[in-house]
Amino acid sequence: DAMVIQNPRYQVTQFGKPVTLSCSQTLNHNVMYWYQQKSSQAPKLLFHYYDKDFNNEADTPDNFQSRRPNTSFCFLDIRSPGLGDAAMYLCATARSYSYNEQFFGPGTRLTVL
């Protein structure tokens, strides 16, 4: 089945210790997104790629970086995690900007100690 996969599902890191979250997709979609969702809040877009074209949201902290080495994979790097970065991180894909539906992965729950 075509799908969006996120690894790991649960990640524990220490304050200030870099961490990388992974997303892969078998849908061959052009667009990949990273969202941050804190408890009882709306998912908040951090950035997205259209192919290799990176688009950062204006209020995404510099602490968050992303890489998309190929169509299938996209990574979220948090350079120095703070306690406030503990959240669910959701990866999503879309065929292109012309298609409204986004397909989500199961998310990675990040805990910062």
Added chain:
Amino acid sequence: DQQVKQNSPSLSVQEGRISILNCDYTNSMFDYFLWYKKYPAEGPTFLISISSIKDKNEDGRFTVFLNKSAKHLSLHIVPSQPGDSAVYFCAARISGSARQLTFGSGTQLTVLP
């Protein structure tokens, strides 16, 4: 500035009855609206959508109504089933734009057997 609002964080209904989930938006540029359903430990999954050129869209037990003048949409589930218990997110976008989905904060629906 929360452009998509779901003012009810939770809703409980009896099995077999109607569930009505509400969503309000403030940005008049939004022209496409989606509902996502999220189970614990899973990513959001697309449920149903509606374009601003319509005022109703139906898919089985799920119907979405759009009132553009009131900037309000609602999701009706009839009849409600225990398996419908989940968090429901309303989302909106401007079709074809690079700007992505703007989500509400979600409503936890509990269907009581």
